[in-house]
Amino acid sequence: MGIDDITTLGKHGTGAEVALPIWTEFMKFATSKMEASGFQKPEGIFLRTVCLKNGLLATGRCPDTATDYFTDKSEPKEYCNLHPWKDLPPAEDKIRFPKTD
16 A cells, blocks of 8 residues: 555555555455454464563563563573562463463
């Protein structure tokens, strides 16, 4: 979506303003006859809570954390050293963030 030169699409010519509504309508139509199903997490994908200050596994003292998916190659292996405390075992992610898998 856009123009093949440096011409602007206008003040609000961003992907969210221009392309997203088109994509949304297309996907509604394309999936309208499909049955809804749950997302199955692929093997080799891990859900971990990390400290947003350094990207390491969060401890109970990390003030800003996020839970995200990682592969075995990208998964952090060490706990946060900026907020040392009792390490938060990866299994406890489900307790802290019950909305995620």
